[in-house]
Amino acid sequence: MSNLVKIFDTTLRDGEQSPGASMNLEEKMRLAHKLAQLGVDIIEVGFPASSPGDFESVNQIAQQVKGPVICGLARTGHADIQTCWEAIKPAEKKRIHVFIATSDIHLEHKLRISREQALAEITSGVGLAASLCDDVEFSAEDASRSDPDFLAQAVATALEAGATTINIPDTVGYALPDEFTERIKYLYKKVPQLKKATVSVHCHDDLGLAVANSLAGIKAGARQVEGCINGIGERAGNASIEEVVMMLATREKALGLTTNINRKEIYPASRLVSMITGVTVQPNKAIVGANAFAHESGIHVDGVLKNPLTYEIMTPEEVGIGQNNLVLGKHSGRAALKARLADMGYELDRDNVEKLFQAFKRLADKKKEVFNEDLEALIADEILRIPLRWRLDYLNIVSGTVTVPTATVRIFDCEELKQEFGSGSGPVDAVYNTISKITGSKAKLLRFTISAITGGLDAQGEVTVRLGENGLVVLGKSSDSDILVAAAKAYINGLNRLEYLKTHGPRLSAQESSL
Numbered sequence: 001m002s003n004l005v006k007i008f009d010t011t012l013r014d015g016e017q018s019p020g021a022s023m024n025l026e027e028k029m030r031l032a033h034k035l036a037q038l039g040v041d042i043i044e045v046g047f048p049a050s051s052p053g054d055f056e057s058v059n060q061i062a063q064q065v066k067g068p069v070i071c072g073l074a075r076t077g078h079a080d081i082q083t084c085w086e087a088i089k090p091a092e093k094k095r096i097h098v099f100i101a102t103s104d105i106h107l108e109h110k111l112r113i114s115r116e117q118a119l120a121e122i123t124s125g126v127g128l129a130a131s132l133c134d135d136v137e138f139s140a141e142d143a144s145r146s147d148p149d150f151l152a153q154a155v156a157t158a159l160e161a162g163a164t165t166i167n168i169p170d171t172v173g174y175a176l177p178d179e180f181t182e183r184i185k186y187l188y189k190k191v192p193q194l195k196k197a198t199v200s201v202h203c204h205d206d207l208g209l210a211v212a213n214s215l216a217g218i219k220a221g222a223r224q225v226e227g228c229i230n231g232i233g234e235r236a237g238n239a240s241i242e243e244v245v246m247m248l249a250t251r252e253k254a255l256g257l258t259t260n261i262n263r264k265e266i267y268p269a270s271r272l273v274s275m276i277t278g279v280t281v282q283p284n285k286a287i288v289g290a291n292a293f294a295h296e297s298g299i300h301v302d303g304v305l306k307n308p309l310t311y312e313i314m315t316p317e318e319v320g321i322g323q324n325n326l327v328l329g330k331h332s333g334r335a336a337l338k339a340r341l342a343d344m345g346y347e348l349d350r351d352n353v354e355k356l357f358q359a360f361k362r363l364a365d366k367k368k369e370v371f372n373e374d375l376e377a378l379i380a381d382e383i384l385r386i387p388l389r390w391r392l393d394y395l396n397i398v399s400g401t402v403t404v405p406t407a408t409v410r411i412f413d414c415e416e417l418k419q420e421f422g423s424g425s426g427p428v429d430a431v432y433n434t435i436s437k438i439t440g441s442k443a444k445l446l447r448f449t450i451s452a453i454t455g456g457l458d459a460q461g462e463v464t465v466r467l468g469e470n471g472l473v474v475l476g477k478s479s480d481s482d483i484l485v486a487a488a489k490a491y492i493n494g495l496n497r498l499e500y501l502k503t504h505g506p507r508l509s510a511q512e513s514s515l
């Protein structure tokens with residue numbers, strides 16, 4: 001059996017199913033390029049039949065992203081599979097991923113079909129996919145709660161119909177590691193032809209066991225692991241790709257397995273996912289959390305100073321958390337900025353470097369030192385952003401314990417300057433009420449989160465808002481060393497996205513347009 005474990009990234013599909021993590025086409029494209037740099041073997045780009053927007057993002061990525069296999073998800077119905085095939089067709093390497101549930105709970109209550117009908121669906125769906133594409137993955141949704149003998153029958157049926165990869169998902173994160181190992185071993189025993197296919201595992205984290213179960217699957221012979229960057233995904237998320245990869249790398253001697261991942265891209269990929277989706281990474285998150293390589297307690301610091309091996313089982317450099325001694329500040333030029341961007345894995349064209357340089361200088365005037373996180377926030381603001389109708393020009397806020405919070409806001413509406421004055425229950429409320437007056441927006445603020453994304457007193461605050469209007473839901477993001485300015489810009493960013501969605505709806509993701 002091969003010692004290579006293939007990494008199947010589903011951040012753009014299952015990851016996007018995390019509430020609020022929707023991405024537009026430009027964001028998906030940027031992330032897909034980053035995943036290719038990271039060296040994942042397969043990227044599941046979306047579910048093309050779910051909406052015209054999803055179809056287009058899958059299709060565009062299939063045309064432009066080289067390296068990994070480009071995979072699209074489909075139910076067993078022929079329309080889904082045909083649509084998926086049309087979307088992925090331009091890719092150099094492509095895969096159709098067909099799924100249907102095999103547990104009795106799902107068959108009876110969700111699909112309302114018998115086991116026999118499910119087998120017929122597998123034969124028909126996988127058969128069609130195999131007639132279109134050489135590379136077909138079949139997933140038995142809710143495999144861990146399926147009757148083992150029926151699951152074996154479903155797997156045998158999919159292989160017979162032409163599947164080349166068989167995925168055993170723990171869809172609801174219910175499995176225990178030993179059970180999961182046994183389940184896969186049982187399948188190998190009951191379905192001898194399974195040895196000719198790649199067995200994959202796709203584990204959810206409802207009980208915090210997604211990575212442990214992925215390892216349990218690998219131990220039983222699985223050679224493909226599915227997961228998402230930062231462990232995002234439906235409900236409690238999927239197995240975190242960075243944890244799986246670093247587990248295999250750090251314990252290579254014990255496990256004897258490798259991956260194709262370029263580990264130095266792990267941290268840049270994590271930051272990008274967090275910036276694009278607005279789903280922040282908890283500080284104590286393994287591998288990519290702010291504290292993952294931090295030491296404060298005296299005994300630990302003493303040990304690390306004497307030899308980092310005392311308390312570090314891997315180095316931050318290994319996962320791309322740079323230890324760069326070149327300081328970026330108000331005296332830095334374009335060469336320094338470009339060098340740092342390259343170090344962080346960003347290859348921007350001249351126009352974007354110039355745009356970023358201007359924003360960098362404006363920030364450097366306000367801050368002593370500009371950190372990588374500051375640059376990433378600027379990239380999110382300056383480069384990932386969508387065309388703007390409204391732009392903040394001026395903001396003045398009066399707030400305190402004895403005054404009614406008020407705000408004066410001046411905004412460019414295309415080229416026209418508009419100014420208003422308003423009040424609210426707090427300074428952010430005052431700003432948002434005033435912005436709504438200027439823009440005439442009826443959007444509802446569904447969520448507001450603020451976090452410090454850099455350290456120190458001159459830290460940048462990152463604000464993420466979720467706005468809803470007439471069934472449309474969008475995220476707005478921004479960062480600034482003044483949190484009220486960040487809040488205003490995030491709100492305006494969200495309003496611009498809503499405006500964009502109203503005019504370019506189909507180009508946005510399925511979730512963004514259907515929520």
Ligand SMILES: CC(=O)SCCNC(=O)CCNC(=O)[C@H](O)C(C)(C)COP(=O)(O)OP(=O)(O)OC[C@H]1O[C@@H](n2cnc3c(N)ncnc32)[C@H](O)[C@@H]1OP(=O)(O)O
Nearest residue numbers: 047049050051075076077099100101110111141171234510
């Ligand atoms: C475990 C997973 O992550 S599965 C992937 C989940 N991801 C998503 O659902 C995101 C994208 N989904 C969507 O945009 C929509 O659900 C769509 C466009 C796919 C379908 O929308 P609708 O036609 O309105 O159906 P709706 O979402 O209400 O219900 C799903 C239907 O698919 C059926 N279905 C579910 N899984 C499968 C399957 N693997 N194969 C065939 N049919 C299936 C359900 O039984 C239900 O059919 P019914 O309408 O006849 O009862």
Ligand SMILES: CC(C)C(=O)C(=O)O
Nearest residue numbers: 099139141142169171
């Ligand atoms: C579509 C399948 C693979 C899935 O996401 C799951 O079962 O969790």
Ligand SMILES: [Mg+2]
Nearest residue numbers: 014171202234
């Ligand atoms: Mg899933």
